[in-house]
Amino acid sequence: MLRRFRLEEPETVPEASELLARYGDSARVYAGGTELLLVMKEGLAHYERLVNIKKIPNLDTVKQDNGVISIGALATHRSLSTDALLEERLPVFAAMEKHVANIRVREVGTIGGNLCFAEPHADPGTLLLVLGAKLILAKASGRREIPIEGFFVGPYETVLEDDELLTEIRVPLLPAHSAAAYLKFGYLERPSVGVAVSLSLDGASVRDVRVAVGCAGPTPRRIEAAEEALRGKSVEDASESIGKAGAIAGRESDAITDLHGSKDYKEHIVGVLLKRAFTQVVEQCR
Numbered sequence: 469m470l471r472r473f474r475l476e477e478p479e480t481v482p483e484a485s486e487l488l489a490r491y492g493d494s495a496r497v498y499a500g501g502t503e504l505l506l507v508m509k510e511g512l513a514h515y516e517r518l519v520n521i522k523k524i525p526n527l528d529t530v531k532q533d534n535g536v537i538s539i540g541a542l543a544t545h546r547s548l549s550t551d552a553l554l555e556e557r558l559p560v561f562a563a564m565e566k567h568v569a570n571i572r573v574r575e576v577g578t579i580g581g582n583l584c585f586a587e588p589h590a591d592p593g594t595l596l597l598v599l600g601a602k603l604i605l606a607k608a609s610g611r612r613e614i615p616i617e618g619f620f621v622g623p624y625e626t627v628l629e630d631d632e633l634l635t636e637i638r639v640p641l642l643p644a645h646s647a648a649a650y651l652k653f654g655y656l657e658r659p660s661v662g663v664a665v666s667l668s669l670d671g672a673s674v675r676d677v678r679v680a681v682g683c684a685g686p687t688p689r690r691i692e693a694a695e696e697a698l699r700g701k702s703v704e705d706a707s708e709s710i711g712k713a714g715a716i717a718g719r720e721s722d723a724i725t726d727l728h729g730s731k732d733y734k735e736h737i738v739g740v741l742l743k744r745a746f747t748q749v750v751e752q753c754r
């Protein structure tokens with residue numbers, strides 16, 4: 469049962485931050501509420517105050533500026549899955565959003581809430597890692613920009629300070645002759661394993677490649693050793709090395725045994741998904 473709480477409705481980011489600073493551990497940011505209200509209903513946590521940030525204007529927009537797509541933290545999964553700018557300039561992101569959760573959760577759940585909750589079985593963080601995203605974290609006294617690599621600390625834990633909000637996700641557009649893919653596998657409500665790849669070709673060779681694995685372990689992570697097994701090679705040689713890169717990615721994914729499957733099983737699936745995703749991005753680049 470949901471216990472009584474007070475709803476604060478700030479209209480600016482500094483106001484929201486001040487409320488969070490004033491009430492400390494007894495307050496939490498409330499966006500779509502799909503995670504927060506569940507946790508409170510289950511009695512896993514109780515907050516006396518919820519700071520509803522949905523009345524703060526312009527936090528849900530998607531814009532392009534100087535080769536960077538800026539996604540407001542309050543944009544819902546549903547709106548992102550059908551956003552015209554994303555469909556045109558970053559289709560891999562819109563495609564990933566179409567398969568987050570179910571229609572009810574997509575309708576109200578926000579990208580910011582997804583990242584800030586840091587539930588390990590989630591999709592966007594993994595893809596954002598290979599896209600080189602940066603996050604804007606803001607509070608009353610100012611804002612900072614951090615690479616997404618530095619955001620997740622552990623399950624349900626990020627570097628966000630108590631009075632800080634995630635306001636924006638900045639994603640650079642892919643350069644020419646580049647593509648990215650995100651594939652996932654799962655049979656429960658949330659994904660069991662997610663793999664993202666981005667690839668840039670220089671003629672017939674791999675100029676740059678990024679590999680990230682999510683859901684398998686405590687946080688989504690870049691797997692640089694797998695990237696090194698592919699970078700600088702001809703596409704043919706890289707395609708032949710993809711099995712080796714997949715084994716490395718599985719090993720380095722920090723997979724744990726849980727309800728979604730054993731560590732060995734997840735490591736195997738990482739290799740399978742990496743091979744498929746790599747084949748897809750090679751085709752798209754060409």
Ligand SMILES: Cc1cc2nc3c(=O)[nH]c(=O)nc-3n(C[C@H](O)[C@H](O)[C@H](O)COP(=O)(O)OP(=O)(O)OC[C@H]3O[C@@H](n4cnc5c(N)ncnc54)[C@H](O)[C@@H]3O)c2cc1C
Pocket residue numbers: 496497498499500501502503504505541542567568569570573576577578579580581582583584585589590591592628632633634635657658659
């Ligand atoms: C049944 C179900 C299935 C799901 N399946 C998937 C799936 O397949 N893939 C996937 O990726 N996710 C999945 N999810 C997770 C879903 O994407 C998230 O629940 C949703 O995005 C959270 O957003 P919200 O706005 O509802 O967050 P809220 O519940 O409002 O907030 C979540 C947490 O983040 C904090 N917070 C929210 N916004 C901010 C902000 N801007 N700044 C600072 N802190 C903030 C809140 O204080 C809270 O601690 C699933 C969830 C459910 C319930």
